Amino acid sequence: AQTVTQSQPEMSVQEAETVTLSCTYDTSENNYYLFWYKQPPSRQMILVIRQEAYKQQNATENRFSVNFQKAAKSFSLKISDSQLGDTAMYFCAFMRYNQGGKLIFGQGTELSVKP
């Protein structure tokens, strides 16, 4: 069975600085997707970034980028130039190919951006 682990329950960062959230996962699959979701106080889950395992290039979305290390089964999220609106719970998630879209989530990391 696949598992996803986020070992940082809480983190804080000063506005405009950079922060990295960690995620590791365990799977015997070779093809899969990885995601980072953001959940602000409004509770609406928002997709931040996704990575397909067969792609070696790390995904980037504006201030958000990932460091995908397939052999190490590591998938960290870097947020550059942190903004107050980045304050949220962040979840790492795993999805196998052809498994009908079931997501397996990590425990979450609560990020606070301080002015």
Next chain:
Amino acid sequence: DVKVTQSSRYLVKRTGEKVFLECVQDMDHENMFWYRQDPGLGLRLIYFSYDVKMKEKGDIPEGYSVSREKKERFSLILESASTNQTSMYLCASSLADGYTFGSGTRLTVV
């Protein structure tokens, strides 16, 4: 934009009550899911459905059932609510690997 609407944002129910959590999506998504969110545990899959009248158990189905009579609606049922079912419940729909979530129902069982 695809919308997933959960009927209640907050709900308080008594132990032993039968509880219905409703979820409706406004696109033609085949797949629908119910997750439970608890602090320190992340989101855990309760049930999912790939088509009308079809359902499959997720990782924590005990104490829950589901109904999908129409493609756009997926209901989660707590047959006899218990205090350990106090939680946040999130519904989602997907097409392939693109998920859309509802904004959650925070259920308190007293």
